[in-house]
Amino acid sequence: MxxxxxxxxxxxxxxxxxxxxxxxxxxxxxxxxxxxPIEKQISYGLEINAPIPVTIYFDDIKISEKNTPLNTVVELNPFILKNGKHKVKIEVNPLFRSSETFVKPDNLKNIRIQFVSYIWNKETDNVSNYITNTNLQLTTVKESLPYFAQEWEVEVKDLPYDLExxxxxxxxxxxxxxxxxxxxxxxxxxxxxxxxxxxxxxxxxxxxxxxxxxxxxxxxxxxxxxxxxxxxxxxxxxxxxxxxxxxxxxxxxxxxxxxxxxxxxxxxxxxxxxxxxxxxxxxxxxxxxxxxxxxxxxxxxxxxxxxxxxxxxxx
Known part of the structure; x- marks a missing residue:
């Protein structure tokens, strides 16, 4: 973590x-x-493994644009105001570093995205109750595209707060x-x-x-x-x-x-x-x-x- x-x-x-x-x-x-209590201090995130750069949106908020491959958990709590249905979206553009002009099917097939939750004890820096709530699977693409985008709906159920x-x-x-x-x-x-x-x-x-x-x-x-x-x-x-x-x-x-x-x-x-x-x-x-x-x-x-x-x- x-x-x-x-x-x-x-x-x-x-x-x-x-x-x-x-x-x-x-x-x-x-x-x-x-x-x-610590057992209620739930955090939500997106566990992303992407061999190419991706741009991530949550409820129409751009929360990450890394121009390098990703292998991390992107924290969502800063962008979740309350429990309920929320939208996750990713965009993939042609690889700038390779001077490509299209997104190829091979660029997408190894991207893995999971909607996860966990408890992170700030005092001990220990993570527990790490749960994969949903696997966000990408649509199979068979031809090259100018860019690729896909959106999913996820549900947040267990936040103990409601923010304005x-x-x-x-x-x-x-x-x-x-x-x-x-x-x-x-x-x-x-x-x-x-x-x-x-x-x-x-x-x-x-x-x-x-x-x-x-x-x-x-x-x-x-x-x-x-x-x-x-x-x-x-x-x-x-x-x-x-x-x-x-x-x-x-x-x-x-x-x-x-x-x-x-x-x-x-x-x-x-x-x-x-x-x-x-x-x-x-x-x-x-x-x-x-x-x-x-x-x-x-x-x-x-x-x-x-x-x-x-x-x-x-x-």
């Missing part, structure tokens, strides 16, 4: 609140954890596209400035709403929360004077228009002297490593009803 731990660490990098708010959140967190998330957000698809993009880009520019200037306190404050929900869906304990905050603080220092310009991006709507994000739009064969490295699909908030390569920091925004101020709701 090291891959799941890595996802958690990346997600926890985006825990943001003032010192006063942090103390209040810790108290709230203790109450939440005490209300949910973006469910009451405005429908951003009804806002003029150009005006919306101007405002989204301005928000990202603000984030980039805070990161490049090393202003951790201000940056964290913008993540307060997302943090409150993270503590619920990730069943955080006070110790794990505090440890992650300290690790994130150290990691954030590396962003100072290391953020590249906000460029080569496109705007993407998620969750049937309730969320919005920016992502890099052009394939690359190398980035910052690391080859091969394709950063298409990354958040444009990118930190260059000192030697080669880099890391991106995802941000998904929503617009509450009767408000003109975006709120960060997920990474």
């Amino acid at each position: 090291k891959n799941i731990l890595a996802i958690l660490i990346l997600l926890m990098f985006n825990i943001n609140c003032t010192d006063k708010m942090e103390k209040n959140q810790n108290k709230s967190l203790d109450r939440k954890v005490s209300q949910v 998330g973006w469910s009451k957000g405005q429908d951003l698809s009804k806002i003029n596209h150009k005006d919306l993009e101007i405002n989204v880009v301005a928000y990202y520019q603000k984030l980039r400035s805070l990161m490049n200037n090393g202003d951790f306190a201000s940056y964290r404050n913008l993540w307060a709403v997302a943090d409150q929900e993270l503590m619920v869906f990730d069943y955080q304990t006070k110790d794990s929360y505090t440890k992650a905050v300290e690790e994130n603080k150290l990691d954030f220092k590396k962003c100072k004077n290391a953020m590249i310009p906000l460029e080569d991006f496109e705007m993407r709507l998620h969750a049937d228009g309730k969320m919005v994000s920016l992502e890099r739009k052009t394939h690359t064969r190398e980035f910052n002297a690391e080859s091969p490295l394709d950063i298409k699909g990354w958040s444009p908030l990118i930190r260059k490593y000192k030697v080669s390569g880099g890391a991106s920091y995802g941000v998904k925004l929503y617009l509450p009803q009767n408000s003109n101020e975006f709120v960060i709701i997920r990474k």
Whole structure:
């Protein structure tokens, strides 16, 4: 489960609140954890084994685009607001690195996707009750295609929480596209400035709403929360004077228009002297490593009803 731990660490990098708010959140967190016994702290995920890159959507939210083969569990709890029916979708595009223009049947036949659930004890880092709920089988393809997509319905039954998330957000698809993009880009520019200037306190404050929900869906304990905050603080220092310009991006709507994000739009064969490295699909908030390569920091925004101020709701 090291891959799941890595996802958690990346997600926890985006825990943001003032010192006063942090103390209040810790108290709230203790109450939440005490209300949910470990045997009820269920997590859902997609176990994916794919020899080629795939793009994954959950309830019309793009949750993963890896330009390398996958052999991991993609965590779903951040994107599940409540129990019920949900949709999983994958897309497969022609292999950029091989300069292919079609998806071949052989590209698809070895992809394996399972809808799984498990209990992850944050105190011991042990995983138990690992269950395959559904095998999501791909349709057999006999001819090459410009791209491949398939969708399944899965059922979530055992979550002990019900979150609001973006469910009451405005429908951003009804806002003029150009005006919306101007405002989204301005928000990202603000984030980039805070990161490049090393202003951790201000940056964290913008993540307060997302943090409150993270503590619920990730069943955080006070110790794990505090440890992650300290690790994130150290990691954030590396962003100072290391953020590249906000460029080569496109705007993407998620969750049937309730969320919005920016992502890099052009394939690359190398980035910052690391080859091969394709950063298409990354958040444009990118930190260059000192030697080669880099890391991106995802941000998904929503617009509450009767408000003109975006709120960060997920990474």
